[in-house]
Amino acid sequence: MAGPGPLGARHKKVDRLRRLLRRRSVRRSERAFVLEGETLVAEALDAGIPLEAVFVAPDAGSVPSVVERARAAGLRVHELAPGVLQRVAETVTPQPVLAVAPWMDVPLEAVSTLTPVVVCVDVRDPGNAGNVLRSAEAAGAGAVVFCAGSVDVFNPKTVRSSAGSLFHVPVVNGGEPVAVLEWMGRQGFRRMGTVARGGRPYDEVDLTAPVAIVLGNEASGLPASLDRHLDLRVTIPMVGRTESLNVGMVGALMCFEALRQRRRAAAAR
Secondary structure, three states, rough: OOOOOOOOOOOHHHHHHHHHOHHHHHHHOOOOOOOOOOHHHHHHHHHHOOOOOOEEEEOOOOOOOOHHHHHHHHOOOEEOOOOOHHHHHOOOOOOOOOEEOOOOOOHHHHOOOOOOOOOEEOOOOOHHHHHHHHHHHHHOOEEEEOOOOOOOOHHHHHHHHHHOHHOOEEEEEEHHHHHHHHHHOOOOOOOEOOOOEEEHHHHHOOOOEEEEEEEOOOOOOOOHHHHHOEEEEEEEOOOOOOOOHHHHHHHHHHHHHHHHHHHHHHHHH
């Protein structure tokens, strides 16, 4: 389905795109966010995400195949006037295809039977959050929870760095950390807080049972206020001079260790 003509910079749909890209409050109030690039839009279509609309720049060259897929699916495709994309996007080299997607967060109660669940507490960097999503999806984690205080999971940088994993792993968006961890404890999850030092080696704990892998802030780690809401602290042993690992890397190591243990347990049956 085609639009009425190229949209200029002042068109209300273009203004909405700009606001969704730049303001968390708008994404939250409208429960929508923007996908940037043919790959992400294709991932969303593959996952059956009900996209609201697709926008294509005039300098996209030959019409990208994903745009044809969108049209075939009955989605409205809008052409942007020359120069509009550069005024809307925040990246130096904007992607020629954008789409508006609905929020895909799930309620916390929906993850009660999933494991492992990665819980992000005050994870602020959008790239780290996206990497956590990629690792969780790649390793077959059950879900990812972004507690209140963490970066907006629908931040454009997080969406880009997730490389489409956002569409393939259940995401809970919000909830105070104490309330989330208390609820997970009542559901039978063993709550494992990741710490730079002083915890049990991560490859010596059982990650095959229902577990919540709790990741903390990039600079300060997990707050002391959560101590009594954790069942165990785990550490990734290091022999070099590095004081700590990036939270995205910690999440990846924990998720893939859980996968390794699950595969080993399955092979032993």
